[in-house]
Amino acid sequence: MSADISSKLNRLLSTQPSGIVLCSSWLVENGYSLDLQQRYKKSQWFESIGAGALIRYGDHVDYLGGLHAMQTQLDLSVHPGGKTALGLQGKAHYLEFSAKHAQLFGAQGEHVPLWFKKRDWSVDVKCTLSNFLPAEIGLTEITHKQFTVKVSDPARAIMECLYLAPKSQSLLEAYELMEGLNNLRPASVQKLLEVCNSVKVKRLFLYMADKANHAWMQYLDLSRVNLGTGKRAIVASGVYIAKYQITVPKELESME
Incomplete structure (x- = not known):
């Protein structure tokens, strides 16, 4: 050579x-x-x-090593989100957090490379592409091995959980996760609520934060948040919450 x-x-x-x-x-x-x-x-x-x-040659590379490449070399917004992001930041330790599953989020229209999709990462990787939140806000960096990876911060992560609910994410589990988020920064939450374009996510988020009696709720200016009009049934049959015009599972409303 x-x-x-x-x-x-x-x-x-x-x-x-x-x-x-x-x-x-x-x-x-x-x-x-x-x-x-x-x-x-x-x-x-x-x-x-x-x-x-x-x-x-011979290196052990996990899915986060693949994500680092997509974020820093291919300029993609794909990142760990939802419960995965909370778990990576130690915010889901009181729930059964399975290292066998990884939930990713990215912007609609982005193309995850085939090498990433076809690779056996020893975890079940699911990627949701959506523009319900802008790609560039609500992210934080974590250190993994010798590199960093952008992941959803706790406020964005819980909104991603609610975006997946109730089909791919249990609402009861989402509420348990919300209960642990008692130190979210009001300014960060405010910004995410203002730019989020999913009425379902915003109403569920506020309902759960209200139910959890989080102190940071009092610092939000909901007059700047578009909560849409009309009733929304999150589940077919449940309890109607007039304040947020949503129908939620009876088991959720009855949780202490």
């Missing part, structure tokens, strides 16, 4: 942490041609995990 090729390899190994995916297109943009990538693979510095994706 020539000195120049070796120098570029050393630079790549020293600037990029282990545990992540390296996207072939990003490598090309940064001066690592497809031919050079092939040489690195032949020399067993890197190995392919699918079309357009490499990892260090």
Whole structure:
């Protein structure tokens, strides 16, 4: 291997942490041609995990290492959301948090690369693409291994839970999660409520926060939040909550 090729390899190994995916297109943009990538693979510095994706040879890369690549190299908004995001931030420890499932959210119209979708990450990864919240707000960074990943902050994460409810997320469990969120920042909640375009999510969020008697509720200006008009039945048969014009399960309303 020539000195120049070796120098570029050393630079790549020293600037990029282990545990992540390296996207072939990003490598090309940064001066690592497809031919050079092939040489690195032949020399067993890197190995392919699918079309357009490499990892260090023998490296253990989990789905968060794949997400890091999508966020930092492909500029996608895909991120852990809902209960997964709460679990990664220690906000779901009192519930059964299964490491076998990962719920991701991304913007509608984004294309998750095939290498990510086809890869066996040893967890059941589900990705919901929606514009019910803008892609750029309500995110925070967590450190995982030697790199960082953007995930939904607790306020956005609980809204994502409610977006999935009741079909893919239990409303009772969502309320248990909401009960633990007694230190949300009112300014962050206010902004999310103002830009959220799902009436169901906003009404459920306020109903549950109200029911949990969270102190931060008193600092919200609901006159700036569009809660839509008319009644909304979250479930077919249940209890009607006049204040928020929603019908919720009897078991939820009766929870202490």
